[in-house]
Amino acid sequence: MFARIRALLTPFLALLFWQALADSGWVSAYLLPAPLTVLDTFFRLYASGKLTLHVHSSLFRVFWGFTASCLIAFLLALLVCRFRPLEELLTAPLALLRMIPPLAMVPLLILWLGIGHATQITIIVLASFFPIFLNSCAGLRRVTAAQRELANSLHLGWRRYYRYVLLPAATPSIVTGVRLAFGYSWRALIGAELIAASSGLGYLIIDAQGMQRTDEVIVGILTIGLIGWLLDQLFSWAVVRTLGRRFAELRA
Template identity: 50%
Template structure:
């Protein structure tokens, strides 16, 4: 529907083509950017930053969420600092990170870590806290060790929560990265959009926006399917029991 309105409006010249280029011109720009490798280069740069930052955030947030979920007394010690940092928008740290690390990769990776850490951490913690206490009691009655209880009971019960957190974390990190690239970057989709805006290339700006939406939707769909799969798997395990 949007494309149809866009096409008809451009054909009838309802708006200035300089401000909103036609779909055909945008498509031609997309093809040209793909052929010369420019779009692919910026996509790879952005995805590489997201991947590195997200992996680091996961390996910080996941064990911390598990630890605090299993040792609830520690929550009181960690909660004040975590709550403080959680309420600071990642993009608000951009000026400070540029002063510390410059406009290189590190500043943007730290922003991604800040953006994706808390969704993963909070959902992991929530998953552990909502683990079926009766299953844990049964595990203890069977003489399961702490490792066996974690591997056979806690982790399967927490996986759906973890994937929801990862899904949210990726969405937040993607948005934060694009914002950071608009401010301080020499590559990436955000940089491509800013560079196109400075050159008055509205068609390239639209290509960048569409690329962000398509990639973000694809990543979100992937984690939605993973969450769905592990939720079904968990329900199947609960029906058949565990050994």
């Protein structure tokens, strides 16, 4: 109980400080609107349906982009770990691609795919591919020699080997990769929406800046943080609930 109160203490103090700073008149309301003004703007944007529309747009892109990324990265990791030559062929191009920030691809993607969902979803795939791919590869190599020997001695077919040995051994790594990748993709999406979108939370922010509505900018920023945090908490909760008993590493 006390721990929970302590955890809320810092945000509460920060809010108080922010409100005091805004009330003092030292900073103009244009540069830093008061928390209560921001709260008011939040309800106004929500009531008008504008906020819901942009949140929906961002979540839609993240959902599809992230799902696609999980599938592509995991399947490629399976193939790479199964076929050595493929790993050798892909090492150099993947190492190069990994060093390119997804946002650097935006100009090209706009040319190829236009401004819209396709560009945003591609950015999400690019941003979240590597954490999932690299962690899946590491996980798929975690089967120990002893576990392989056991599988051989039990004469497990490849289907049972994948289902009961290989994939469970890789699960903690994959989960870590997916969680990391979600954070990356959420941040990259907002970045991409700031540059090349006509809807979404990133667009809401850049549009509000154009209209000189700093309060709306702050509403956008806080909504991004809040949704990202909520989804991350939801993911962790679901992981602990479904996998925590079987995988001690995921309980923490």
